[in-house]
Amino acid sequence: MNFAYHNIAFHSVKYLVLLSYCLSLILSVYALRVDWLIILPPFALMVLLFWVVQILNQTHLFTALILGLLMDGLHQTLLGSHSLIFIIITFMMIRMRLRFRSTPLWQQSIVIGFYMLIFQILYFILYTPPLSEEGAVLYWSMPLVSIVLWPLIALSLTKLSSPTSNT
Template identity: 45%
Template sequence: MGDNFIYISSRQVRWLIVLSFVFALILDSINIIGQNYLFLPPFTLLVLLYWAGHFLDYTYMGTAFAIGLFADTIYQNTLGVHALIYVVLTFAMLRHRLRFRGYTIWQQSLNIVGFCFIYQIMHLFTLAPKLDDQQQLAYWIMPLVGGVLWALIALSLNRLSQQNVTEN
């Protein structure tokens, strides 16, 4: 898995990166509709962790901050809360991305479950959402859903980035 990305630079797939973030922000706006979608992970976080984990030529810390500010404006939260959470999780990804790249998709998914669980804990302490019993189940099942969706996101972005490089 990780060997496929050794020679790919983030500059070669710049438009794919931008479009994937735009698409993830659109998917994140689904959570605004209601509290019924608490089980959905923040797609921007998953895409951010994908790009930060697979490219060694860029750290994505500034991108994490900017995407976090976009997420704060989408969710109408205190400005900077998601930015802080995204920067902390991106830093954690950068600390072990060399090992992460060598994992299989399912091992990466287990790591993403951990990242999403940390996201939920930080989200709980910073924003303190008011949840009833049914919403709590959906809130805490989100890391597992994030792990499953990671496999789909990683496989599709792997395929798209490899196609983009071979076309150029």
């Protein structure tokens, strides 16, 4: 499967970027309503990582800060904690995004799963959520779900952001 990336300028897809961030925050709110949806990854972070890879002329650290603050407000947690986690993971992706772009989609999914595992570890260190035995299995299986969801997110956003051809 050939998964080609295009170097996208922000001004050409700014409304799509903003809409995708808003949609990811709405999905995060939906995941808060049901207990067993702890298995879902932070969609805002996954969409942020996608745009970090796609739009190369920005660092996206300010976006990570803002999305993290919004997630703190949604989760009613200590202000800045999600921002710290989002900025750390965004910085890690910025450091390797050119190598990330050149790998096949299945390898990208594994890397995203690793980043989500780092998110889970940092989240666990900062918050120490009270987990039952079943809740702990769901909590720590979130990186596996993100491995499955990454191709869906990446392919759909790539299709929406790719220039249309009239041939």
